[in-house]
Each structure stands twice: as structure tokens, then as C-alpha cells.
Amino acid sequence: MSSPASPPSPSAPTAEVPAAAPQPSIAELFLAFAAISLSGFGGVLAWARRIMVERRRWFTADQFNEAFALCAFLPGGNMVNFAVIFGARIRGPLGALAALAGLLGPPMILIIAVGALYAHYGDLPALRRMLTGIAAAAAGLMLATVAKMARPLFNGSFKSSAGIAPIIAVATFAAIGILHWPLPLVLLVIVPVGIGAAFRNTGMRQ
Amino acid sequence: MKSESGALFTLAGFFAVTSLFAVGGGNSVIPEMHRYAVDVQHWLSDRQFADSFALAQLTPGPNLIIVTLIGYHVAGIAGAVVATLAMCGPTSVLAFIVGRASERFTGAAWHGALSRGLIPVTIGLTAASATVIASIADFSWVAVAITLATACIALFMRLHPLWSFAAAALLGLAGLV
Numbered sequence: 384m385s386s387p388a389s390p391p392s393p394s395a396p397t398a399e400v401p402a403a404a405p406q407p408s409i410a411e412l413f414l415a416f417a418a419i420s421l422s423g424f425g426g427v428l429a430w431a432r433r434i435m436v437e438r439r440r441w442f443t444a445d446q447f448n449e450a451f452a453l454c455a456f457l458p459g460g461n462m463v464n465f466a467v468i469f470g471a472r473i474r475g476p477l478g479a480l481a482a483l484a485g486l487l488g489p490p491m492i493l494i495i496a497v498g499a500l501y502a503h504y505g506d507l508p509a510l511r512r513m514l515t516g517i518a519a520a521a522a523g524l525m526l527a528t529v530a531k532m533a534r535p536l537f538n539g540s541f542k543s544s545a546g547i548a549p550i551i552a553v554a555t556f557a558a559i560g561i562l563h564w565p566l567p568l569v570l571l572v573i574v575p576v577g578i579g580a581a582f583r584n585t586g587m588r589q
Numbered sequence: 590m591k592s593e594s595g596a597l598f599t600l601a602g603f604f605a606v607t608s609l610f611a612v613g614g615g616n617s618v619i620p621e622m623h624r625y626a627v628d629v630q631h632w633l634s635d636r637q638f639a640d641s642f643a644l645a646q647l648t649p650g651p652n653l654i655i656v657t658l659i660g661y662h663v664a665g666i667a668g669a670v671v672a673t674l675a676m677c678g679p680t681s682v683l684a685f686i687v688g689r690a691s692e693r694f695t696g697a698a699w700h701g702a703l704s705r706g707l708i709p710v711t712i713g714l715t716a717a718s719a720t721v722i723a724s725i726a727d728f729s730w731v732a733v734a735i736t737l738a739t740a741c742i743a744l745f746m747r748l749h750p751l752w753s754f755a756a757a758a759l760l761g762l763a764g765l766v
Contacts, residue, residue: 421649453691456704459608459680460615460653467681468688479685487673490650491657495669497644498661505640509762516735516761518643518726520753523739525616525719530744532712548709555713559620560720563628566610566621573710574612581706 406473407441409481415439416466416485427462441473462486547580596664597671599630604656604675611680613711615653619718622659623725632663635725642722647754653677731766 407415419431428451435442442450450472454464463486470482504510536549551573558569603625611618619642626632633641641662645655653676660672727733739753760766 420651427651450688452704453688454684455613456707457680457684457687458611459684460611460651460677461613462651463653463677463681464684467684471685471688476685479681483677483681486651487654487677490648490654491669491673493650494645494648494654494657495661495666497648498658498669501640501644502662505637512761512764512766513758514640514643514761515726515732516757516759516766517647517754518639518722519732519735519766520739520750520757521643521646522719522723522726523736523753524646524743524750525715525722526736526740527743528616529712529716529719530740532708532715536709536712552709552713552716555710556716556720559714560717563620563624565624566607566618570610570612570710573713574707577710578703578706581702584702584705 407439409474409477412470412474412478413481413485415441416470416482417489418485420462420486420490431462431465435469442469548577551577551580593664593667597667600660600663600668600672601675604660604672605679608676608678608680609683611653612707612714615651615655615676616718617711617714619655620714620721622655623721626659626663632659637662639722639726643726729766731760735760735766 415434419427419434422430432444432447436444436447450468451461451465453468454461457464463483466482466486467479470478470480472478474481505514533552536552555569555573558564558573559566607618607621607625610621623638627635627638641655641658645652645658648654654673656676657669657673661669664671723733723736727736735757739750739757742748742753743750757766
């Protein structure tokens with residue numbers, strides 16, 4: 384995914400000021416996550432890093448990576464989890480709520496407006512035809528995401544792939560994508576297998 | 590037809606449970622949302638689900654904003670709010686607790702094994718999502734070609750995805766899809 388061009392940053396800190404920025408207020412948290420959310424077409428993560436680490440310096444790069452790694456294995460939206468963890472570390476429960484409200488509020492208002500327009504005009508032939516094309520492109524974008532994610536799994540560079548990781552990926556795909564089995568049932572079986580295999584592998588290497 | 594509050598409870602229950610199985614992010618539960626909203630509840634048609642996915646991709650915000658759109662479709666603004674809160678509430682509480690706890694033991698070995706164990710599952714789920722979306726979005730050879738071309742452009746060229754969407758919309762508008 385290509386990252387968007389550098390954003391206009393009137394308040395960007397200069398390189399001569401290495402001191403950490405003061406802790407953001409509740410309102411600043413809300414506004415920062417609203418900005419991340421609304422600018423994050425396609426690649427919210429890149430924008431989050433730019434705003435949190437480079438522009439505002441609320442997080443060091445290491446802190447950011449550690450918090451984001453945590454979000455990767457927690458269930459739910461990655462950015463939602465990130466907003467909660469980040470907001471909580473800075474300002475406790477209220478900070479988490481402010482970050483969450485900033486992340487979700489503005490896009491919710493936008494998408495409800497889109498939904499209302501779709502309910503009124505969704506059957507117009509011109510719009511109908513455009514959406515048919517866009518839906519096909521959206522499917523392609525997700526296909527590209529899959530290809531990027533799967534590459535290390537199948538070319539052998541994935542650390543814990545003692546042969547079983549690609550099998551787990553293919554089995555999950557078949558159960559959900561082809562057989563259309565209910566997600567909770569599939570995950571209750573496959574997640575313990577996946578984590579067990581990763582643990583066994585970690586143990587053997589140590 | 591169910592009563593309004595019945596629909597809200599159904600939305601809340603479904604998204605609250607499903608969110609806990611969203612391994613690797615919101616995109617992982619697209620097939621489950623499609624299975625339930627289209628096949629089980631008949632809230633939307635395949636076409637409307639594909640449209641919702643496309644509209645959510647076009648609107649800035651996190652991926653899981655498609656949940657808001659489905660909720661809106663089922664029960665108006667109340668449905669939109671309930672579905673979104675159900676999708677984000679339980680996992681946010683979990684993230685809050687784990688985030689607090691993890692400050693004390695960062696970099697533990699189980700941490701790495703856990704995320705490595707989940708990566709193949711996430712990949713399988715995302716592949717399933719792409720398949721489900723393609724199967725309901727692509728009914729013509731031109732649509733299949735748009736899907737493949739967009740995937741190739743995203744993989745091999747540094748072009749913003751909005752350009753692919755614009756081109757696909759124009760092809761559609763011209764009646765070619």
C-alpha cells in the first residue's frame with residue numbers, strides 16, 4: 384500500500400528539539416485520533432505512526448511498536464485496540480474513551496450519511512453501475528493484502544513455520560471461505576492448534 | 590419482521606460475540622458477517638453486502654466501519670450506533686485490561702509465540718474474506734479483470750488505491766462491468 388504524501392504540518396517539531404513532548408490532554412487525544420481516522424484511507428497504521436511518533440512525539444518508536452504488537456493478537460479492530468491502549472497509558476480510562484471517540488465518532492457520522500444516501504439513491508442505474516465496478520476493485524485490494532501477508536508463510540522465511548503454519552492458513556481459509564462454517568466453531572479448534580504449534584516450535588529452538 | 594428493539598438486541602448480540610473472534614482485525618470477520626447478515630438473517634442481499642463493503646472502503650476510518658453501515662441498514666441510526674458499540678465495546682474492555690497488565694511484563698516469550706501462532710489463522714481468514722467479497726462482487730469477466738488488475742496494481746506499483754477505485758467506477762459507469 385502506498386503511503387500518502389507528507390501531510391501539511393504547521394506544528395511539526397523541528398529536529399533541534401529532542402525533548403519529549405508534554406503529555407497530551409483529553410481533547411488533544413480525541414483530536415489526534417480523529418485526524419488519524421479521517422486521514423487513514425487504506426493505511427491507518429502509517430498515519431498513526433507519523434502523528435504519534437514523528438509529529439507529536441507522544442510515543443517513542445519502540446513504545447509504538449510494542450503497543451501495536453499487542454494489538455495484533457488481541458481480538459477486534461487493530462486501530463480500536465491501539466486507541467484504547469494508547470489512550471489508557473496517557474490518561475487512564477478517560478483517555479481511552481477520548482481516543483476511541485475520536486477514532487470512531489467522525490467516520491461513524493460520515494458512514495451514516497453515506498448509508499442514508501445509499502438508501503435513497505442506491506438503485507439509480509448510474510450509481511448502481513459505479514458501485515459494481517468499485518466493489519470489484521475493493522475485492523482486488525483485499526486480495527493484494529492477502530498476497531502480501533501470505534508471502535513469508537509460503538516462501539519459508541516465516542520463523543515458526545515447521546511446515547504446519549501454511550497448513551493452518553489453508554485449513555482456516557477452506558473452513559471459512561469455501562465451506563462457510565461458523566467462525567466461532569472454526570476458531571475454537573484452529574487457534575489452539577496454531578498457538579500450540581508456535582509454542583512447541585519456540586521450545587525446540589531454545 | 591421483527592420489532593425494532595428485537596432487531597437491536599440481535600445486532601448487539603451478534604456483533605459483540607463476533608468481535609471476540611476477530612483475530613487479526615476487522616477484516617477477518619467479513620465472511621462471518623456475510624454468512625449471518627445475508628444467509629441467516631436476510632438483512633441484506635449479496636449485492637447490498639458487496640456495496641456496503643465497497644462504501645466502507647471508500648469512507649475514511651477503520652475497516653470495521655462496515656459494521657456501522659450494516660447496523661444502519663437494519664435499524665437506522667440506533668442500529669448503526671448499537672452495532673458499532675457492540676463490535677468495539679467488549680474488545681476495548683479486553684484491550685484496556687491487557688494493555689494495563691502488559692506494562693508489567695513486556696517482551697515475554699509467550700507474547701511472541703501467541704502472535705506467531707495467530708498469524709497463519711489471520712492469513713487464512715483474510716484470504717476467506719477476499720474470496721467471499723470477490724464471489725459476490727464479480728459476476729462478469731470484466732469485474733474479475735478489475736479485481737485482478739487492482740490486486741496487481743496494489744502489489745507491484747506505488748499507486749494510491751483511490752486511483753484504482755476511480756478507474757473501476759468509470760468502467761462501471763460506462764456500462765462495461
